[in-house]
Amino acid sequence: MTLDEVLASLFPSGHQVERGPSGTLHGTAKIDGQGDVTVVGIVGGTPLGVDGAILLAGHVLAAVESGGRARIVVLVDTASQNMARRDELLGLNEYLAHLAKSLALASAHGHRIVSVLFGHAAAGAFIAAALSSQSLVALPGAEPSVMDLPSISRVTKLPLEQLKELAKTTPIFAPGIEPLFAIGAVTETWTADQPFASRLATLLRQPVATSDLRDRIGLERKGRLLAHKIAERVAAEAAAHA
Amino acid sequence: MSNLLQPHEADWYEASARERVAGLLDPKSFVEFVGPEQRAMSPHLAQFDLTGAFDDGIVVGRGRLDRQEVFVAAQEGRFMGGAFGEVHGAKLLGLLRAARDGAGRGGPRAVLLLLDTGGVRLQEANAGELAISEIINAIAQVRSAGIPVLGLVGGRAGAFGGGGIITACCSRIVVSKHARVSVSGPEVIETNKGVEEFDSKDRALVWRVCGARTRYLTGGADCYVKGSIQDFREAAIALMAHAPPFELATLTAEQQRLAERLERFGDCRDAPEIWRKAGLPQPERIAEITDDAFLAIQRPTGADHDAR
Numbered sequence: 418m419t420l421d422e423v424l425a426s427l428f429p430s431g432h433q434v435e436r437g438p439s440g441t442l443h444g445t446a447k448i449d450g451q452g453d454v455t456v457v458g459i460v461g462g463t464p465l466g467v468d469g470a471i472l473l474a475g476h477v478l479a480a481v482e483s484g485g486r487a488r489i490v491v492l493v494d495t496a497s498q499n500m501a502r503r504d505e506l507l508g509l510n511e512y513l514a515h516l517a518k519s520l521a522l523a524s525a526h527g528h529r530i531v532s533v534l535f536g537h538a539a540a541g542a543f544i545a546a547a548l549s550s551q552s553l554v555a556l557p558g559a560e561p562s563v564m565d566l567p568s569i570s571r572v573t574k575l576p577l578e579q580l581k582e583l584a585k586t587t588p589i590f591a592p593g594i595e596p597l598f599a600i601g602a603v604t605e606t607w608t609a610d611q612p613f614a615s616r617l618a619t620l621l622r623q624p625v626a627t628s629d630l631r632d633r634i635g636l637e638r639k640g641r642l643l644a645h646k647i648a649e650r651v652a653a654e655a656a657a658h659a
Numbered sequence: 660m661s662n663l664l665q666p667h668e669a670d671w672y673e674a675s676a677r678e679r680v681a682g683l684l685d686p687k688s689f690v691e692f693v694g695p696e697q698r699a700m701s702p703h704l705a706q707f708d709l710t711g712a713f714d715d716g717i718v719v720g721r722g723r724l725d726r727q728e729v730f731v732a733a734q735e736g737r738f739m740g741g742a743f744g745e746v747h748g749a750k751l752l753g754l755l756r757a758a759r760d761g762a763g764r765g766g767p768r769a770v771l772l773l774l775d776t777g778g779v780r781l782q783e784a785n786a787g788e789l790a791i792s793e794i795i796n797a798i799a800q801v802r803s804a805g806i807p808v809l810g811l812v813g814g815r816a817g818a819f820g821g822g823g824i825i826t827a828c829c830s831r832i833v834v835s836k837h838a839r840v841s842v843s844g845p846e847v848i849e850t851n852k853g854v855e856e857f858d859s860k861d862r863a864l865v866w867r868v869c870g871a872r873t874r875y876l877t878g879g880a881d882c883y884v885k886g887s888i889q890d891f892r893e894a895a896i897a898l899m900a901h902a903p904p905f906e907l908a909t910l911t912a913e914q915q916r917l918a919e920r921l922e923r924f925g926d927c928r929d930a931p932e933i934w935r936k937a938g939l940p941q942p943e944r945i946a947e948i949t950d951d952a953f954l955a956i957q958r959p960t961g962a963d964h965d966a967r
Contacts, residue, residue, distance in 0.1 A: 467925075471917055478914055481907055500843045502857045503928055506868045507920060508879045509842045510818075514795070514827030515913055521799035522910055540779075540788075541842045544821060548792035563784035571850075572781050573707055589703050589745070590784040602789045629796045631789060632749070641786055644749040647699055651719060651753025652760070654692040655730070658721060 418558055420460050423492065423535050426613040432456065439469035442492055443476045448618050451488065455480045458492030465542035466499030470512040473546070474519040481519075486527040488621045491520075493547045494536025513545040520549040529625050531617065534559040534603075539592075551626045552604040555594045556613070561603065562592030588640040599640025601631040671813045671888050672837045676718050676733035679773055682888035683811075683895065684722035684731065691720040693750060701744050703783040712738045715746040719754045725896045727768040730758050736775035736816035743821060744780040748790020755797035755808075762804035769807045769899045772829060777844070778820015791821030798828045799905055807831065807902030811891050812838040813884075817869070819844045827879070830902035830967065833894045834871035835886040836950055840879065841869040867930040867946050872953060876945075877920060877933065878962040885950045903965040912966035919961065 420442075424432055427446070434444030434456045440463025445453045457476045459469055480487050498509060524530060530550040538547045539562045547553055547561065555561065569590065570577045580591075588596030597603045607616055632648055635641030669682060680689055693699050695713035704711045716738035721730050732751045734741040751772075758770050779787035798808050810826045812818045813835030818826045823842045826832055834840065845859035845868070858864060867873060875883040882898060884890035903909045924933045934942030937959035945953065 467917075467921060471914070471921060474910075475914055475918075478907070478911055482911070498842050500848045500851050500856075502848065502868055505841045505843060505848070506873065506927065506930065506933075507924060508827075508874065508877060508917075510823035510840055511827040511879055512917055513842060514824045515910070515917055517792075517795050517824065518799060518828055518905075519910055519914075521796055522905070522907060525799070525803055525905075526907070541820065541824060544788065544792050544795070544824060548789065549795065563779055563788040564781060569781045569784065575707060583706060587703070587706075589786050590782060596785055597789075600785050600789055602785065602792075629793055631793060632752070635789070641745060641789070643702065644745050644752070644786065644790065647693065647746050647749035648753035648756060650699075651692045651750050652757040655721065655754065655757035655761070658690055658692070 418535050418556060420494070423533070423556065427490070427533065427617050429614050437472060439463060439466065439472060440495070441469050441472045446490070448621060451618060451621060454488040454490055454621065456490050456492065459546050460492060460494045462494060462496055462537055464496040464499035465513070465546055466501065466504045467507050467509055467512045470516045470545065474516040477519040477523050480528065481523050481526050489523060489528050489530045490617070491530065491532040491546060491550055493532055493534045493538050495538050495542045495546055497539040498541035513541050516545045517549040524551055524625060527625055529621055529623065531620050534561055536560065540564060548602060552620055553602065554620065555598070555603045555606045557607070557609045559594055560592070561594060561597050565592060596640065599635070599638050601635030601638060601641055669888050671835055671886050671891055672815065674888060675737065676735040676773065676775065679888060680718055680722070680731055680733045683771070683892050684724055684729070685726065689720055689722035689731070691718060692754065693719065699746050699750070701746050701783065703744065707782045709782065715744060715750070716741060717747045717750050719750045721767065724769070724771070724892070724899065727899070729769045729771055730754055730767040731771045731773065733773035734775040736814040739780055740777035741775040741814065741816040742777050742780035743787035743790050744783040745786035745790065747780070748787060748794065752790060752793050752797055755794065755801050758806055759797065759800045759804050762806055767806060769809060770801055771809050771811060771895060772825070773811050774818040774822050774826055775814030775816045776818060776822035777816050778822050788821065791825060794825055795828050798825070802830055802905035805904070807899055809833065809895055809898055811895065812840055813886060813891065817841070827967070831898040832880040833882045833884060833891060833898065834874055834880040835884050835890065836871050837886060838871040838874070839865070839869040840874050845869070863946065864929070872945060873930045876958055876962055878916065878964055883954065903967055909966060912964070916961060916964060916966040
């Protein structure tokens, strides 16, 4: 889907969303029965670098500062983090962390935040732009990944064909909506025949999540069997030693 | 590590995760959670014909630092490059949640993260990536509860990928001269963008772009130490006392700090260009001088801050 199609289908009651530098988006949109929501985004397949991350974080912090607890929709069609010497020299880790922290702060201040992925998102950009909200929706055509299979093949020294076979039996490493849904990273997967606007409105009406349930969801979906149990076991031993 | 050295005298870079924990904390105060005897191992490595570790490459527990209760997590950079897998990440997540839940009820005074990681473990990439996001969330919650989270970096694997992002989510960051902190590793950039963009074999260049001195001088780290475990211990004790709160004012200040860095240095391609613009003496030599000479340099305006 193109950005215009995504905007039209999510916000049929109207929006004022404008493109900014470095592939960023910013504006507001109307959601029936809920008033205006803040829209931010990184689109056009633009890798997320220092310039984009600082702009997005600024928009998020401005929403927190205005005090209205506006709901926030993050539109994502990026790539990986910008792979460049300049960005690393300038401390890209701080810029991506700053964006993730800004979204976490907005959650703590009572903003309901939903990311909508309609293109690529990989590695550090996937963490900072897509996974740092409270819910992540994958639209048709979404291509979330940590790393592509050829790169995994290069690092693990396993033939690509063998990796493709393995990926059929486990969601633990392969790219795509299905495995990332199974482990609890993707909250909902929407298909083209569904009314996006009403689904978004429903999701935005949910209460602000005060705890991160993705380890539980991954267990329920049988995609990530150990994470929740291990985290609980560590916490139980910590409480026992208090 | 030589048997003649006491734990805290040993070099952080050479030490194992367990040796770092033993030397960092007050003697014999460490209690491990879900220790290796429980064999909480990765179930995913066997299908890649890899041998697991009984602790999945991370040690978590509690102990005392200068007689104060702390939680501690230490990654073992010599196992799978310290990378985040499902179990590895979940151990850290559980520790952070316990710290948050213990706030105000006899919980830890601080959480110490001894990062030594190449990022996500690709054999379990999805679980590792999601664990990093969960850990970032949990760090924000621990900090919101008033408990500082200190990141200590100086191991073989550095802090790359999501490990670099986690580092910058900490309240305070200590680096030793060996530390490298980045998102994309030099090899990854060279593979994707070519050797003209980043020659990963040029070790001096890698240190200038990703290394501890650049991070410290630009404000990406709060404290630079020479590298013994004792150095890290003293730095952690000092930093634990004053950590920035996780609140709007802190992040607004960080927004301004990072925006100013882009304005001042955004067109630089190598560290000496930054030092020249910052007015530091002998910018070409900063990467080579001794630690004592380096520590005598006055950091550029804004590098010493609470905006994190």
